[in-house]
Amino acid sequence: MSDPTRPRLDAAELAALDKKTEAAIALLERIAREHAPAVLASSLGAEDMVLTDLIARHAPSIGLFVLDTGRLHEETYALIARVEAHYGLRLQLFAPQAEDVEAFVARHGINGFYDSLEARLACCDARKVRPLARALAGKRAWITGMRREQSPTRSDLPPEQWDEAHGLAKFNPLADWSARDVWAYLRHHGVPFHPLHERFYPSIGCAPCTRAVAVGEDPRAGRWWWERPEHKECGLHRRPVLTGETR
Secondary structure, three states, rough: OHHHHHHOHHHHHHHHHHHHHHHHHHHHHHHHHOOOEEEEOOOOOOHHHHHHHHHHHHHHOOOEEEEEEEEEEEHHHHHHHHHHHHEEEEEEEEEEHHHHHHHHHHHHHHHHHHHHHHHHHHHOOOHHHHHHHHHHOOOOOOEEOOOHHHHHHHHHHHHOEOOOOOOOEEEEEOOOOOHHHHHHHHHHHHHOOOOHHHHHHOOOOOOOHHHOOOOOOOOOHHOOOOOHHOOOOOOOOOOOOOOEEOO
């Protein structure tokens, strides 16, 4: 079985990737020019590392931040330090408010997010959604590494949209990129990436809610694996769904 993190692109695929890269650079430069101040919300996953590299080299006025939920993998924290050293920049970290986490734990328990969709979304709200609102305060645009290929909830993802919840523009420069495109870019440009990707973690979030996937399994299967696919968003990008699903 070939390693998905080491794709071999033929000439046509490489040419197509060059065009996608040029389009992403042009979009990032336009964002920096027309939507300042703008920021990239980085999870340190493969897609966000592509965007970090593009921003550092072509649109350095765009800020970068990470939502430090307090329950990230140790490898994620190590990668933050590595990225800062590699690019000579500082990633801004936004942590949840202590009172929000305490309220969640008091109601649901330390790992109550496993018990129901409602509880899991409440945990994501405290640890990610509310910190995101603070991170986006005063910004005119934010950027994500989401791709259409990632999940059913993202199948019609546009490169540019209006984020009604936060009142600003939202951009997805890699919307039409494939996983092969992402990894070809990372390998070709020597971009730092998360070591868990090489241990079959295609999508990486909080440690308790992320696992490795099996061969042939959907890449998002390792996120909130006890839930149905249409529920697998944390609230940062999630569309409304019915709550109350139990484990």
